[in-house]
Amino acid sequence: MRFFTLTDYPVGLPDRTLFTLETQTLPELDEGEVRIRNRWLSVDPYMRGRMSGQRTYVAPFELGKPMEGGAVGEVIASKDAHFKEGDLVSHMGGWRDIAQLPASGVQKLPNIDVPEQAFLGVLGMPGMTAWAGLNLIAECQSSDKVLVSAASGAVGSLVVQLAKAKGCHVVGIAGAEHKLEWLASRGVEAVSYRNKNAEELERAIAQASPEGVDVYFENVGGICLEAALGQLNEHARIAVCGMIGSYNDTAPAPGPSNLSQLVVRKARMQGFIVADHWHRYADFLDEVGPQVAAGQIDYQETVEETLERTPDAFLALFEGANTGKMIVKL
Ligand code: NDP
Numbered sequence: 588m589r590f591f592t593l594t595d596y597p598v599g600l601p602d603r604t605l606f607t608l609e610t611q612t613l614p615e616l617d618e619g620e621v622r623i624r625n626r627w628l629s630v631d632p633y634m635r636g637r638m639s640g641q642r643t644y645v646a647p648f649e650l651g652k653p654m655e656g657g658a659v660g661e662v663i664a665s666k667d668a669h670f671k672e673g674d675l676v677s678h679m680g681g682w683r684d685i686a687q688l689p690a691s692g693v694q695k696l697p698n699i700d701v702p703e704q705a706f707l708g709v710l711g712m713p714g715m716t717a718w719a720g721l722n723l724i725a726e727c728q729s730s731d732k733v734l735v736s737a738a739s740g741a742v743g744s745l746v747v748q749l750a751k752a753k754g755c756h757v758v759g760i761a762g763a764e765h766k767l768e769w770l771a772s773r774g775v776e777a778v779s780y781r782n783k784n785a786e787e788l789e790r791a792i793a794q795a796s797p798e799g800v801d802v803y804f805e806n807v808g809g810i811c812l813e814a815a816l817g818q819l820n821e822h823a824r825i826a827v828c829g830m831i832g833s834y835n836d837t838a839p840a841p842g843p844s845n846l847s848q849l850v851v852r853k854a855r856m857q858g859f860i861v862a863d864h865w866h867r868y869a870d871f872l873d874e875v876g877p878q879v880a881a882g883q884i885d886y887q888e889t890v891e892e893t894l895e896r897t898p899d900a901f902l903a904l905f906e907g908a909n910t911g912k913m914i915v916k917l
Pocket of ligand 1: 739740762860861
């Protein structure tokens with residue numbers, strides 16, 4: 588198999604040279620193991636945390652060992668009764684072309700008529716994150732005015748569409764012009780954060796959402812959070828999903844100057860990790876799966892090709908080079 592390892596823990600934006608492609612001959616399959624030819628690899632912002640060398644909610648990548656991540660592939664050999672050659676599966680043995688894993692870490696793809704790679708994006712971990720954050724953490728209701736940062740990304744693009752489907756007024760923050768256009772095409776008020784300070788961004792949000800913000804789905808942090816805090820309505824809920832804007836910082840960024848708005852607005856801000864809500868995956872799939880299959884949810888993908896380009900795809904996430912889910916096609 589060919590796989591990527593990390594040679595050192597980066598400080599700041601990871602250097603491309605820290606990712607090394609290595610080759611290894613796989614041992615014979617043990618009882619209870621499956622061998623999978625990966626067809627699609629996921630690269631996700633949370634992987635930056637695994638490159639920090641410190642345990643967060645998941646252990647860091649081990650230097651010199653195969654990196655891990657979501658992947659979809661085809662079973663090519665099996666010594667487990669539940670899997671046979673040809674089965675399409677998802678698992679965490681990404682960043683490599685062939686994965687050999689205990690069957691307990693492998694799931695057959697659900698029987699929904701969508702392209703297989705959708706289970707890395709809109710019907711996989713990012714989709715589940717959007718659904719859980721909006722419904723279980725922010726407790727979003729149809730009357731809510733909703734604000735979403737990184738709104739055209741893998742998580743954000745489903746958040747805005749689920750909120751629209753509930754009947755909410757939705758504002759999305761994004762960078763590039765084509766992302767703003769995509770948001771507008773889904774009936775979302777689009778606001779760019781580019782070339783703005785927190786005050787200017789807050790003014791743009793106020794214009795796009797004159798009745799304030801009841802739910803803020805936080806993916807970015809920094810000036811997005813500061814601007815959102817200034818526009819909160821009473822009893823607003825902030826679902827803190829991630830803060831990608833600071834993942835490559837080498838020193839802690841100063842906190843939002845207006846955090847006290849949480850007090851004034853009697854608002855609630857709550858972080859969450861999608862893994863804690865995974866027991867609700869079947870509910871998510873029941874609700875969102877048919878909408879995706881019927882084409883009611885528009886999910887974008889940005890596709891890099893070949894295993895060699897996996898680190899480039901990952902690094903491009905921090906430049907906003909993706910619309911929707913960033914994936915690698917092998
Ligand atoms: P995205 O598909 O949204 O890709 C990242 C996007 O973030 C980029 O396209 C870019 O969009 C934006 N971005 C990158 N750097 C910056 C920056 N410095 N300032 C502002 N925007 C930036 O990624 P995901 O949908 O996979 O993840 C979104 C967030 O959700 C991340 O914070 C991630 O860590 C978090 N997450 C949390 C989970 C949990 O369990 N809590 C699970 C999954 C994801 P643009 O062009 O608009 O700037």
